[in-house]
Amino acid sequence: MTNPDKLTTYSRFSGCGAKLGPQVLDKALCGLSQPERPEVLADFKGSEDAGVYRISEDTALVQTVDFFPPIVDDPYLFGAIAAANSLSDIYAMGGRPVSAVNILCYPEEDLPVEYLRKIMEGALQVLEEAETALLGGHSVNDKELKFGFAVNGVIHPDQIIRNNTPRPGDSLILTKALGTGTINTALRAEMASEEAVKRAEAGMRRLNRKAGALLHKYEARACTDITGFGLAGHMAEMALDSGCNLILNTPQIPLLPEVYDYIAMGLIPAGTYNNRTFRLACIKNHQEAAPELLDLIFDPQTSGGLLISLPAEKAQAFLDELDQEDASVIGTVAEGEGGIILNA
Amino acid sequence: MKKFEIDARKLDCPKPLLRTKKALAEEDFNLLTVLVDNVPARENVCRFLKHSGFTPQWSEQDGDFLITVQREDSADSDAAAGKPEKSAAEVTSPSPQAEAPGGKTVLIASNRIGLGEKELGKLLLKGYLYTLTQLDEMPGTLIFMNSGVKTCLDDSDSLEDLRLLESRGVEILVCGTCLEFIGVRERLGVGRVSNMYEITSSLHGPAGVISFT
Structure with missing residues:
Protein backbone atom coordinates (compact mmCIF):
# COMPACT_ATOMS: atom_id res chain seq x y z
CA MET A 1 0.00 0.00 0.00
CA THR A 2 1.74 3.17 -1.13
CA ASN A 3 -0.23 6.03 0.31
CA PRO A 4 -3.60 4.89 1.58
CA ASP A 5 -5.00 8.32 2.27
CA LYS A 6 -4.69 9.42 -1.37
CA LEU A 7 -7.60 7.76 -3.08
CA THR A 8 -6.88 9.48 -6.40
CA THR A 9 -3.57 7.58 -6.71
CA TYR A 10 -5.62 4.44 -7.27
CA SER A 11 -6.57 5.42 -10.77
CA ARG A 12 -4.87 6.80 -13.84
CA PHE A 13 -7.79 9.03 -14.68
CA SER A 14 -10.25 10.95 -12.65
CA GLY A 15 -13.99 11.33 -12.55
CA CYS A 16 -15.74 11.79 -15.85
CA GLY A 17 -12.35 12.47 -17.45
CA ALA A 18 -12.03 8.68 -17.55
CA LYS A 19 -14.73 8.37 -20.21
CA LEU A 20 -13.82 6.79 -23.51
CA GLY A 21 -13.12 9.52 -26.05
CA PRO A 22 -16.24 10.67 -27.92
CA GLN A 23 -14.74 9.66 -31.27
CA VAL A 24 -14.21 6.11 -30.01
CA LEU A 25 -17.79 5.81 -28.78
CA ASP A 26 -19.21 7.30 -31.95
CA LYS A 27 -17.23 4.85 -34.06
CA ALA A 28 -18.21 1.86 -31.96
CA LEU A 29 -21.91 2.65 -31.85
CA CYS A 30 -22.36 4.12 -35.32
CA GLY A 31 -24.87 2.10 -37.33
CA LEU A 32 -25.76 -0.33 -34.54
CA SER A 33 -29.47 -0.90 -34.20
CA GLN A 34 -32.01 -3.09 -32.45
CA PRO A 35 -35.56 -4.08 -33.31
CA GLU A 36 -37.98 -1.18 -32.92
CA ARG A 37 -40.09 -1.44 -29.79
CA PRO A 38 -42.94 1.00 -29.30
CA GLU A 39 -42.24 1.11 -25.55
CA VAL A 40 -38.75 2.53 -26.09
CA LEU A 41 -39.09 6.31 -25.87
CA ALA A 42 -35.35 7.09 -25.80
CA ASP A 43 -32.32 4.86 -26.34
CA PHE A 44 -28.64 5.05 -27.27
CA LYS A 45 -29.35 6.24 -30.83
CA GLY A 46 -29.85 9.83 -29.68
CA SER A 47 -27.58 11.63 -27.29
CA GLU A 48 -30.03 11.63 -24.40
CA ASP A 49 -28.77 11.47 -20.84
CA ALA A 50 -30.82 8.40 -20.01
CA GLY A 51 -32.95 5.78 -21.71
CA VAL A 52 -36.73 5.83 -21.27
CA TYR A 53 -39.06 2.82 -21.45
CA ARG A 54 -42.84 3.06 -21.14
CA ILE A 55 -44.30 0.52 -18.73
CA SER A 56 -47.89 1.81 -18.64
CA GLU A 57 -50.08 4.62 -19.94
CA ASP A 58 -48.89 7.08 -17.34
CA THR A 59 -45.51 5.75 -16.26
CA ALA A 60 -42.18 5.35 -17.99
CA LEU A 61 -38.95 4.02 -16.55
CA VAL A 62 -35.87 6.26 -16.85
CA GLN A 63 -32.61 4.28 -16.70
CA THR A 64 -29.00 5.33 -16.52
CA VAL A 65 -25.64 4.05 -15.32
CA ASP A 66 -22.54 5.98 -14.34
CA PHE A 67 -19.37 4.96 -12.50
CA PHE A 68 -15.86 6.32 -12.40
CA PRO A 69 -12.48 6.34 -10.64
CA PRO A 70 -11.89 8.56 -7.61
CA ILE A 71 -12.01 12.29 -8.24
CA VAL A 72 -11.16 13.22 -4.64
CA ASP A 73 -9.00 11.65 -1.92
CA ASP A 74 -11.63 11.45 0.80
CA PRO A 75 -13.57 8.15 0.51
CA TYR A 76 -16.80 9.44 2.06
CA LEU A 77 -16.85 12.40 -0.31
CA PHE A 78 -16.00 10.21 -3.30
CA GLY A 79 -18.98 7.99 -2.52
CA ALA A 80 -21.24 11.02 -2.19
CA ILE A 81 -20.06 12.57 -5.48
CA ALA A 82 -20.38 9.28 -7.35
CA ALA A 83 -23.98 8.96 -6.17
CA ALA A 84 -24.89 12.56 -7.03
CA ASN A 85 -23.33 12.10 -10.47
CA SER A 86 -25.22 8.86 -11.15
CA LEU A 87 -28.55 10.39 -10.14
CA SER A 88 -28.01 13.48 -12.28
CA ASP A 89 -29.03 11.90 -15.60
CA ILE A 90 -32.47 11.08 -14.18
CA TYR A 91 -33.01 14.72 -13.15
CA ALA A 92 -31.79 15.91 -16.56
CA MET A 93 -34.63 13.96 -18.22
CA GLY A 94 -37.19 15.53 -15.90
CA GLY A 95 -37.57 12.25 -14.00
CA ARG A 96 -37.67 11.30 -10.33
CA PRO A 97 -35.13 8.68 -9.18
CA VAL A 98 -36.57 5.81 -7.15
CA SER A 99 -33.99 3.01 -6.92
CA ALA A 100 -30.32 2.27 -7.51
CA VAL A 101 -27.91 -0.66 -7.73
CA ASN A 102 -24.22 -0.29 -7.04
CA ILE A 103 -21.27 -1.00 -9.35
CA LEU A 104 -17.93 -1.45 -7.63
CA CYS A 105 -14.37 -2.26 -8.75
CA TYR A 106 -12.14 -2.37 -5.68
CA PRO A 107 -8.41 -3.07 -5.13
CA GLU A 108 -8.95 -5.52 -2.29
CA GLU A 109 -5.21 -6.04 -1.64
CA ASP A 110 -4.30 -2.36 -1.63
CA LEU A 111 -7.08 -0.56 0.17
CA PRO A 112 -8.48 -1.40 3.62
CA VAL A 113 -12.10 -2.37 3.87
CA GLU A 114 -12.76 0.71 6.05
CA TYR A 115 -12.35 2.82 2.93
CA LEU A 116 -15.06 0.91 1.15
CA ARG A 117 -17.26 1.35 4.18
CA LYS A 118 -16.76 5.12 4.05
CA ILE A 119 -17.41 5.28 0.31
CA MET A 120 -20.70 3.44 0.87
CA GLU A 121 -21.65 5.71 3.75
CA GLY A 122 -21.12 8.81 1.62
CA ALA A 123 -23.14 7.33 -1.23
CA LEU A 124 -26.00 6.26 1.02
CA GLN A 125 -26.22 9.73 2.52
CA VAL A 126 -26.79 11.21 -0.95
CA LEU A 127 -29.19 8.45 -2.03
CA GLU A 128 -31.18 9.20 1.09
CA GLU A 129 -31.30 12.91 0.24
CA ALA A 130 -32.60 11.88 -3.17
CA GLU A 131 -35.19 9.56 -1.58
CA THR A 132 -33.77 6.76 -3.68
CA ALA A 133 -33.57 3.16 -2.40
CA LEU A 134 -30.38 1.14 -2.75
CA LEU A 135 -31.40 -2.35 -3.86
CA GLY A 136 -28.09 -4.18 -4.31
CA GLY A 137 -24.96 -4.20 -6.39
CA HIS A 138 -22.07 -6.08 -7.94
CA SER A 139 -18.36 -6.00 -7.14
CA VAL A 140 -15.13 -6.92 -8.97
CA ASN A 141 -11.65 -7.11 -7.49
CA ASP A 142 -9.75 -4.67 -9.69
CA LYS A 143 -6.43 -2.81 -9.50
CA GLU A 144 -8.15 0.51 -10.14
CA LEU A 145 -10.95 1.67 -7.90
CA LYS A 146 -14.20 2.54 -9.67
CA PHE A 147 -17.57 3.23 -8.14
CA GLY A 148 -21.01 4.29 -9.20
CA PHE A 149 -24.63 3.31 -9.71
CA ALA A 150 -27.22 2.19 -12.16
CA VAL A 151 -30.28 4.27 -11.32
CA ASN A 152 -33.96 3.88 -12.11
CA GLY A 153 -36.33 6.80 -12.20
CA VAL A 154 -39.93 7.33 -13.16
CA ILE A 155 -41.59 9.91 -15.36
CA HIS A 156 -44.90 10.46 -17.13
CA PRO A 157 -44.33 9.51 -20.79
CA ASP A 158 -45.60 12.92 -21.94
CA GLN A 159 -43.26 14.83 -19.66
CA ILE A 160 -39.86 13.65 -20.85
CA ILE A 161 -37.48 16.57 -21.25
CA ARG A 162 -35.10 15.81 -24.07
CA ASN A 163 -31.82 17.51 -24.85
CA ASN A 164 -32.59 18.31 -28.49
CA THR A 165 -35.72 20.41 -28.18
CA PRO A 166 -34.63 23.97 -27.33
CA ARG A 167 -36.57 26.72 -29.12
CA PRO A 168 -35.33 29.95 -30.67
CA GLY A 169 -35.80 32.76 -28.15
CA ASP A 170 -35.16 30.50 -25.13
CA MET B 1 26.52 23.21 -20.99
CA LYS B 2 24.57 21.22 -18.44
CA LYS B 3 21.75 19.20 -19.83
CA PHE B 4 18.87 17.68 -17.89
CA GLU B 5 16.62 15.16 -19.60
CA ILE B 6 13.15 14.07 -18.57
CA ASP B 7 11.51 11.08 -20.16
CA ALA B 8 7.82 11.62 -19.48
CA ARG B 9 6.51 9.12 -21.99
CA LYS B 10 3.79 6.73 -20.78
CA LEU B 11 2.92 9.16 -17.97
CA ASP B 12 -0.63 10.44 -17.61
CA CYS B 13 -1.44 14.11 -17.15
CA PRO B 14 -0.46 15.98 -15.07
CA LYS B 15 2.67 13.92 -14.30
CA PRO B 16 4.81 15.23 -17.21
CA LEU B 17 4.09 18.77 -15.99
CA LEU B 18 4.94 17.78 -12.41
CA ARG B 19 8.30 16.31 -13.45
CA THR B 20 9.03 19.50 -15.36
CA LYS B 21 8.07 21.66 -12.40
CA LYS B 22 10.33 19.64 -10.11
CA ALA B 23 13.25 19.95 -12.53
CA LEU B 24 12.84 23.73 -12.77
CA ALA B 25 12.91 24.00 -9.00
CA GLU B 26 15.64 21.54 -8.16
CA GLU B 27 17.94 20.91 -11.11
CA ASP B 28 20.87 22.95 -12.28
CA PHE B 29 20.85 23.00 -16.08
CA ASN B 30 21.39 25.13 -19.17
CA LEU B 31 19.32 22.88 -21.39
CA LEU B 32 16.21 21.03 -20.29
CA THR B 33 14.55 18.44 -22.51
CA VAL B 34 11.20 16.81 -21.85
CA LEU B 35 10.18 13.84 -23.96
CA VAL B 36 6.42 13.18 -24.09
CA ASP B 37 4.28 10.87 -26.21
CA ASN B 38 1.00 12.72 -26.59
CA VAL B 39 -0.32 16.11 -27.63
CA PRO B 40 -2.05 17.03 -24.33
CA ALA B 41 1.20 16.45 -22.43
CA ARG B 42 3.15 18.49 -25.00
CA GLU B 43 0.67 21.37 -24.83
CA ASN B 44 0.47 21.33 -21.04
CA VAL B 45 4.24 21.20 -20.51
CA CYS B 46 4.85 23.95 -23.10
CA ARG B 47 2.21 26.12 -21.51
CA PHE B 48 3.65 25.55 -18.06
CA LEU B 49 7.17 26.45 -19.26
CA LYS B 50 5.91 29.56 -20.96
CA HIS B 51 4.00 30.49 -17.84
CA SER B 52 7.25 30.05 -15.90
CA GLY B 53 9.01 32.57 -18.14
CA PHE B 54 10.72 30.24 -20.63
CA THR B 55 10.46 29.97 -24.38
CA PRO B 56 9.86 26.29 -25.05
CA GLN B 57 10.34 24.74 -28.46
CA TRP B 58 9.30 21.29 -29.56
CA SER B 59 10.00 18.89 -32.36
CA GLU B 60 8.51 15.57 -33.36
CA GLN B 61 10.61 12.44 -33.01
CA ASP B 62 9.26 9.06 -34.12
CA GLY B 63 5.76 9.97 -32.98
CA ASP B 64 7.00 11.42 -29.67
CA PHE B 65 7.58 15.09 -28.91
CA LEU B 66 10.84 16.52 -27.63
CA ILE B 67 10.39 19.81 -25.80
CA THR B 68 13.50 21.90 -25.15
CA VAL B 69 14.16 25.05 -23.13
CA GLN B 70 17.35 26.88 -22.35
CA ARG B 71 18.33 28.55 -19.14
CA GLU B 72 21.38 30.74 -18.97
CA ASP B 73 21.76 31.03 -15.25
CA SER B 74 23.25 27.68 -14.40
CA ALA B 75 25.04 28.23 -11.10
CA ASP B 76 28.57 27.73 -12.39
CA SER B 77 27.95 28.74 -15.97
CA ASP B 78 30.99 30.33 -17.57
CA ALA B 79 28.74 32.26 -19.86
CA ALA B 80 27.30 34.23 -16.97
CA ALA B 81 30.52 36.22 -16.59
CA GLY B 82 30.42 37.36 -20.18
CA LYS B 83 26.84 38.49 -20.16
CA PRO B 84 26.01 42.06 -21.02
CA GLU B 85 25.40 44.47 -18.17
CA LYS B 86 21.84 45.32 -17.46
CA SER B 87 20.83 48.58 -19.00
CA ALA B 88 19.78 51.79 -17.32
CA ALA B 89 18.50 52.59 -13.90
CA GLU B 90 14.89 52.01 -14.91
CA VAL B 91 15.19 48.38 -13.92
CA THR B 92 13.03 48.55 -10.84
CA SER B 93 13.20 44.93 -9.81
CA PRO B 94 16.49 43.59 -11.03
CA SER B 95 16.37 39.95 -11.95
CA PRO B 96 17.83 37.75 -9.24
CA GLN B 97 20.07 35.77 -11.53
CA ALA B 98 19.76 36.45 -15.19
CA GLU B 99 17.51 37.49 -18.02
CA ALA B 100 14.70 35.18 -18.90
CA PRO B 101 14.84 34.17 -22.53
CA GLY B 102 13.16 36.82 -24.63
CA GLY B 103 14.11 39.87 -22.61
CA LYS B 104 12.55 42.16 -20.06
CA THR B 105 9.02 42.66 -18.90
CA VAL B 106 7.62 46.16 -19.43
CA LEU B 107 4.73 47.35 -17.30
CA ILE B 108 2.60 50.05 -18.94
CA ALA B 109 0.01 51.14 -16.39
CA SER B 110 -1.21 54.32 -18.10
CA ASN B 111 -2.08 55.45 -21.61
CA ARG B 112 0.75 57.97 -21.45
CA ILE B 113 4.30 58.29 -20.18
CA GLY B 114 4.88 60.74 -17.37
CA LEU B 115 2.61 62.89 -15.23
CA GLY B 116 3.02 66.31 -16.92
CA GLU B 117 1.39 67.30 -20.20
CA LYS B 118 -1.27 64.73 -21.16
CA GLU B 119 -0.92 65.01 -24.93
CA LEU B 120 2.84 64.94 -24.68
CA GLY B 121 2.60 61.82 -22.50
CA LYS B 122 0.52 60.05 -25.16
CA LEU B 123 2.99 60.98 -27.90
CA LEU B 124 5.84 59.69 -25.77
CA LEU B 125 4.14 56.32 -25.28
CA LYS B 126 3.41 56.05 -29.00
CA GLY B 127 7.02 56.91 -29.74
CA TYR B 128 8.30 54.41 -27.21
CA LEU B 129 6.25 51.55 -28.65
CA TYR B 130 7.34 52.46 -32.20
CA THR B 131 10.97 52.54 -31.10
CA LEU B 132 10.62 49.07 -29.61
CA THR B 133 9.84 47.76 -33.09
CA GLN B 134 13.16 49.18 -34.29
CA LEU B 135 15.31 47.60 -31.57
CA ASP B 136 17.31 44.42 -32.01
CA GLU B 137 16.69 43.32 -28.46
CA MET B 138 12.96 43.31 -27.85
CA PRO B 139 11.24 42.91 -24.50
CA GLY B 140 9.83 39.50 -23.63
CA THR B 141 6.51 40.72 -22.31
CA LEU B 142 4.49 43.93 -22.40
CA ILE B 143 1.91 44.20 -19.64
CA PHE B 144 -0.90 46.75 -20.00
CA MET B 145 -2.89 47.77 -16.94
CA ASN B 146 -5.28 50.49 -15.87
CA SER B 147 -5.72 53.13 -18.65
CA GLY B 148 -2.71 51.49 -20.35
CA VAL B 149 -5.12 48.91 -21.78
CA LYS B 150 -6.51 51.62 -24.09
CA THR B 151 -3.26 51.35 -26.02
CA CYS B 152 -4.35 47.85 -27.09
CA LEU B 153 -7.83 48.75 -28.38
CA ASP B 154 -8.80 48.51 -32.03
CA ASP B 155 -8.59 52.29 -32.54
CA SER B 156 -5.19 52.74 -30.86
CA ASP B 157 -2.48 54.79 -32.58
CA SER B 158 -0.03 52.07 -31.62
CA LEU B 159 -2.08 49.13 -32.88
CA GLU B 160 0.19 48.37 -35.84
CA ASP B 161 3.36 48.63 -33.77
CA LEU B 162 1.97 46.32 -31.10
CA ARG B 163 0.78 43.81 -33.68
CA LEU B 164 4.24 43.86 -35.22
CA LEU B 165 5.84 43.23 -31.82
CA GLU B 166 3.40 40.42 -31.12
CA SER B 167 4.15 38.81 -34.47
CA ARG B 168 7.82 38.84 -33.53
CA GLY B 169 7.13 36.91 -30.36
CA VAL B 170 6.67 39.63 -27.76
CA GLU B 171 3.98 38.50 -25.36
CA ILE B 172 1.34 41.18 -24.85
CA LEU B 173 -0.73 40.72 -21.70
CA VAL B 174 -3.74 42.94 -21.21
CA CYS B 175 -5.38 43.18 -17.78
CA GLY B 176 -8.87 41.65 -18.10
CA THR B 177 -10.21 43.38 -14.99
CA CYS B 178 -9.13 46.74 -16.41
CA LEU B 179 -10.84 46.06 -19.76
CA GLU B 180 -14.02 45.09 -17.92
CA PHE B 181 -13.84 48.09 -15.61
CA ILE B 182 -13.47 50.56 -18.46
CA GLY B 183 -16.02 48.57 -20.45
CA VAL B 184 -13.91 48.07 -23.58
CA ARG B 185 -13.22 44.35 -23.55
CA GLU B 186 -14.91 43.77 -26.91
CA ARG B 187 -12.74 46.42 -28.53
CA LEU B 188 -9.42 44.70 -27.81
CA GLY B 189 -7.33 44.88 -30.99
CA VAL B 190 -4.08 43.24 -29.93
CA GLY B 191 -2.70 41.11 -27.11
CA ARG B 192 -4.09 38.43 -24.86
CA VAL B 193 -6.52 39.06 -22.01
CA SER B 194 -4.75 38.14 -18.80
CA ASN B 195 -5.36 38.01 -15.06
CA MET B 196 -3.63 39.29 -11.95
CA TYR B 197 -2.14 35.88 -11.26
CA GLU B 198 -0.34 35.71 -14.59
CA ILE B 199 0.65 39.37 -14.49
CA THR B 200 2.06 39.05 -10.98
CA SER B 201 3.91 35.88 -11.92
CA SER B 202 5.44 37.72 -14.85
CA LEU B 203 6.41 40.78 -12.79
CA HIS B 204 8.00 38.57 -10.14
CA GLY B 205 9.57 36.21 -12.67
CA PRO B 206 13.22 36.01 -13.62
CA ALA B 207 13.02 38.80 -16.21
CA GLY B 208 13.88 42.37 -15.23
CA VAL B 209 10.90 44.73 -15.07
CA ILE B 210 10.73 48.22 -16.53
CA SER B 211 7.84 50.39 -15.49
CA PHE B 212 6.88 53.94 -16.44
CA THR B 213 5.34 56.51 -14.18
Missing part, protein backbone atom coordinates in the same frame (compact mmCIF):
# COMPACT_ATOMS: atom_id res chain seq x y z
CA SER A 171 -32.68 31.38 -22.42
CA LEU A 172 -29.97 28.91 -21.43
CA ILE A 173 -29.28 28.37 -17.74
CA LEU A 174 -26.33 26.50 -16.22
CA THR A 175 -26.83 25.43 -12.60
CA LYS A 176 -23.26 24.77 -11.40
CA ALA A 177 -19.94 26.56 -11.74
CA LEU A 178 -17.52 25.17 -14.33
CA GLY A 179 -13.99 23.82 -13.88
CA THR A 180 -13.99 20.55 -11.91
CA GLY A 181 -11.71 18.79 -14.43
CA THR A 182 -9.09 21.53 -14.28
CA ILE A 183 -9.20 21.78 -10.50
CA ASN A 184 -8.89 18.02 -10.20
CA THR A 185 -5.81 18.14 -12.43
CA ALA A 186 -4.36 20.91 -10.28
CA LEU A 187 -5.14 18.81 -7.19
CA ARG A 188 -3.22 15.86 -8.61
CA ALA A 189 -0.34 18.21 -9.35
CA GLU A 190 -0.57 19.45 -5.75
CA MET A 191 -1.01 22.98 -7.08
CA ALA A 192 -4.68 23.54 -6.26
CA SER A 193 -5.68 25.99 -3.56
CA GLU A 194 -7.77 24.80 -0.64
CA GLU A 195 -10.56 27.21 -1.58
CA ALA A 196 -10.75 25.97 -5.18
CA VAL A 197 -10.85 22.33 -4.08
CA LYS A 198 -13.46 23.02 -1.42
CA ARG A 199 -15.76 24.83 -3.84
CA ALA A 200 -15.33 22.17 -6.53
CA GLU A 201 -16.10 19.41 -4.04
CA ALA A 202 -19.20 21.15 -2.73
CA GLY A 203 -20.49 21.59 -6.28
CA MET A 204 -19.86 17.97 -7.28
CA ARG A 205 -21.43 16.69 -4.08
CA ARG A 206 -24.64 18.67 -4.61
CA LEU A 207 -27.59 16.88 -6.19
CA ASN A 208 -29.26 18.38 -9.25
CA ARG A 209 -32.50 17.51 -7.51
CA LYS A 210 -33.83 20.98 -6.87
CA ALA A 211 -33.10 22.21 -10.40
CA GLY A 212 -34.60 19.02 -11.79
CA ALA A 213 -37.77 19.43 -9.74
CA LEU A 214 -38.31 22.95 -11.14
CA LEU A 215 -38.00 21.96 -14.81
CA HIS A 216 -41.69 21.31 -15.39
CA LYS A 217 -42.91 24.25 -13.33
CA TYR A 218 -40.93 26.70 -15.49
CA GLU A 219 -41.73 24.92 -18.76
CA ALA A 220 -38.17 23.84 -19.55
CA ARG A 221 -38.04 22.79 -23.19
CA ALA A 222 -34.73 20.99 -23.20
CA CYS A 223 -32.21 19.87 -20.61
CA THR A 224 -28.98 17.92 -20.29
CA ASP A 225 -26.45 17.52 -17.53
CA ILE A 226 -22.89 18.71 -18.06
CA THR A 227 -20.40 15.90 -17.57
CA GLY A 228 -17.44 14.39 -19.38
CA PHE A 229 -17.78 16.14 -22.74
CA GLY A 230 -17.67 19.57 -21.10
CA LEU A 231 -20.08 22.47 -21.44
CA ALA A 232 -19.38 22.97 -25.15
CA GLY A 233 -19.53 19.22 -25.87
CA HIS A 234 -22.99 18.90 -24.35
CA MET A 235 -24.11 22.18 -25.94
CA ALA A 236 -22.97 20.80 -29.29
CA GLU A 237 -25.27 17.80 -28.88
CA MET A 238 -28.16 20.11 -28.04
CA ALA A 239 -27.40 22.32 -31.04
CA LEU A 240 -26.69 19.61 -33.64
CA ASP A 241 -29.72 17.49 -32.79
CA SER A 242 -32.08 20.48 -32.76
CA GLY A 243 -30.71 22.58 -35.63
CA CYS A 244 -30.75 25.65 -33.39
CA ASN A 245 -27.79 27.92 -32.76
CA LEU A 246 -26.79 28.21 -29.12
CA ILE A 247 -25.27 31.56 -28.23
CA LEU A 248 -22.94 31.34 -25.25
CA ASN A 249 -22.30 34.62 -23.44
CA THR A 250 -18.88 33.67 -22.13
CA PRO A 251 -18.49 36.34 -19.39
CA GLN A 252 -21.66 34.95 -17.77
CA ILE A 253 -20.35 31.41 -17.34
CA PRO A 254 -20.17 30.70 -13.60
CA LEU A 255 -16.59 29.66 -12.73
CA LEU A 256 -14.97 27.83 -9.85
CA PRO A 257 -12.13 29.83 -8.23
CA GLU A 258 -8.76 30.03 -10.01
CA VAL A 259 -9.80 27.88 -12.95
CA TYR A 260 -8.38 30.33 -15.50
CA ASP A 261 -5.08 30.50 -13.60
CA TYR A 262 -4.68 26.73 -13.66
CA ILE A 263 -5.53 26.63 -17.35
CA ALA A 264 -2.87 29.27 -18.04
CA MET A 265 -0.37 27.07 -16.20
CA GLY A 266 -1.15 24.07 -18.39
CA LEU A 267 -3.06 22.12 -15.73
CA ILE A 268 -5.46 20.80 -18.31
CA PRO A 269 -6.96 17.31 -18.26
CA ALA A 270 -6.34 15.14 -21.32
CA GLY A 271 -10.12 14.89 -21.73
CA THR A 272 -10.24 18.58 -22.62
CA TYR A 273 -8.10 17.93 -25.69
CA ASN A 274 -10.29 15.00 -26.80
CA ASN A 275 -13.45 17.03 -26.33
CA ARG A 276 -12.02 20.00 -28.19
CA THR A 277 -10.77 17.94 -31.12
CA PHE A 278 -14.15 16.27 -31.47
CA ARG A 279 -16.42 19.30 -31.23
CA LEU A 280 -14.37 22.40 -32.04
CA ALA A 281 -15.90 22.68 -35.50
CA CYS A 282 -19.35 23.10 -33.90
CA ILE A 283 -18.22 26.47 -32.56
CA LYS A 284 -18.78 28.78 -35.48
CA ASN A 285 -16.36 31.48 -34.31
CA HIS A 286 -13.76 29.36 -32.55
CA GLN A 287 -10.94 31.02 -34.49
CA GLU A 288 -11.55 34.25 -32.63
CA ALA A 289 -11.65 32.62 -29.20
CA ALA A 290 -8.78 32.67 -26.72
CA PRO A 291 -7.34 29.17 -26.25
CA GLU A 292 -7.93 29.46 -22.50
CA LEU A 293 -11.63 30.03 -23.09
CA LEU A 294 -11.84 26.94 -25.29
CA ASP A 295 -10.02 24.90 -22.64
CA LEU A 296 -12.59 26.09 -20.13
CA ILE A 297 -15.70 25.25 -22.10
CA PHE A 298 -14.33 21.82 -23.06
CA ASP A 299 -13.22 21.03 -19.49
CA PRO A 300 -14.71 17.61 -18.59
CA GLN A 301 -17.04 18.01 -15.62
CA THR A 302 -17.78 15.48 -12.94
CA SER A 303 -21.27 15.74 -11.48
CA GLY A 304 -21.75 19.03 -13.32
CA GLY A 305 -24.84 21.20 -13.41
CA LEU A 306 -27.91 21.04 -15.61
CA LEU A 307 -27.99 23.03 -18.85
CA ILE A 308 -31.59 24.11 -19.28
CA SER A 309 -33.33 25.75 -22.22
CA LEU A 310 -36.48 27.53 -21.08
CA PRO A 311 -38.67 30.46 -22.16
CA ALA A 312 -36.69 33.67 -21.63
CA GLU A 313 -39.42 35.24 -19.50
CA LYS A 314 -39.25 32.31 -17.06
CA ALA A 315 -35.49 32.41 -16.57
CA GLN A 316 -35.31 34.89 -13.70
CA ALA A 317 -38.13 33.28 -11.76
CA PHE A 318 -36.44 29.90 -12.17
CA LEU A 319 -33.16 31.27 -10.82
CA ASP A 320 -34.95 33.02 -7.95
CA GLU A 321 -36.68 29.86 -6.83
CA LEU A 322 -33.57 27.69 -7.38
CA ASP A 323 -31.64 30.11 -5.15
CA GLN A 324 -28.14 28.82 -5.94
CA GLU A 325 -25.46 31.45 -6.27
CA ASP A 326 -23.46 29.49 -8.86
CA ALA A 327 -26.45 29.16 -11.24
CA SER A 328 -26.72 31.69 -14.05
CA VAL A 329 -28.22 32.49 -17.44
CA ILE A 330 -25.32 31.81 -19.80
CA GLY A 331 -26.84 32.27 -23.23
CA THR A 332 -29.75 32.16 -25.61
CA VAL A 333 -31.15 29.99 -28.37
CA ALA A 334 -31.49 31.30 -31.91
CA GLU A 335 -32.55 29.93 -35.25
CA GLY A 336 -29.58 28.67 -37.15
CA GLU A 337 -27.77 25.67 -38.49
CA GLY A 338 -26.97 23.73 -35.32
CA GLY A 339 -23.87 25.44 -34.01
CA ILE A 340 -22.47 27.26 -31.02
CA ILE A 341 -21.60 30.94 -31.17
CA LEU A 342 -19.34 32.47 -28.54
CA ASN A 343 -20.27 35.96 -27.50
CA ALA A 344 -17.70 37.81 -25.39
